[in-house]
Amino acid sequence: MTRQSRARWLAFATTALVVLLAALFAGLRNLDPVKRMITAATTAAVEVPHSRTAAGRTAFVDMGCTVCHTAEGKGNPSHPLDGIGARRTREELRAGAFAGAASSDALPSGVARVKRSHASDANVEVLLDYLEQLR
Numbered sequence: 001m002t003r004q005s006r007a008r009w010l011a012f013a014t015t016a017l018v019v020l021l022a023a024l025f026a027g028l029r030n031l032d033p034v035k036r037m038i039t040a041a042t043t044a045a046v047e048v049p050h051s052r053t054a055a056g057r058t059a060f061v062d063m064g065c066t067v068c069h070t071a072e073g074k075g076n077p078s079h080p081l082d083g084i085g086a087r088r089t090r091e092e093l094r095a096g097a098f099a100g101a102a103s104s105d106a107l108p109s110g111v112a113r114v115k116r117s118h119a120s121d122a123n124v125e126v127l128l129d130y131l132e133q134l135r
């Protein structure tokens with residue numbers, strides 16, 4: 001190998017290495033948007049139930065539940081509902097919250113009447129979501 005051809009080979013090898021590294025870095029940088037999309041997708045999946053919980057928490061106050069119950073430190077502490085989601089099914093919660101058939105016998109008639117008056121409110125399902133996650 002002559003000195004000249006060795007120099008040419010070295011120049012070629014250096015160029016090839018630079019191009020290879022540039023391609024590698026470009027490839028790595030292009031992963032960013034993909035990573036961002038994955039992060040956005042997983043965050044969105046977590047945020048949906050979160051906003052339902054927030055809506056349910058608001059409904060809990062708006063429907064007057066805090067007049068008699070407390071949850072997460074808000075409301076009347078005489079009938080706490082913290083942990084209720086771990087003890088009751090969704091349908092049991094519905095019956096308890098809105099004085100369904102089985103639960104209304106045990107309640108004073110005035111309380112049962114107030115509860116039943118909310119049974120078909122628009123926010124019933126998000127309220128139940130909220131009660132279910134009180135664990």
Ligand code: HEC
Pocket residue numbers: 060063064065066067068069078079080081084088092093094096097098107110111114115118127131
């Ligand atoms: C006027 C008072 C009053 C209001 C208002 C009221 N509750 Fe009740 N609630 C009671 C009483 C009394 C009980 C039965 C005693 C107990 O379980 O603590 C009860 C029982 C429950 C139970 C069943 C608890 C269990 O251990 O199974 C749930 C769930 C419940 N209420 C949710 C709600 C929700 C949600 C609201 C708002 C829509 C609401 N309550 C409004 C008085 C009230």
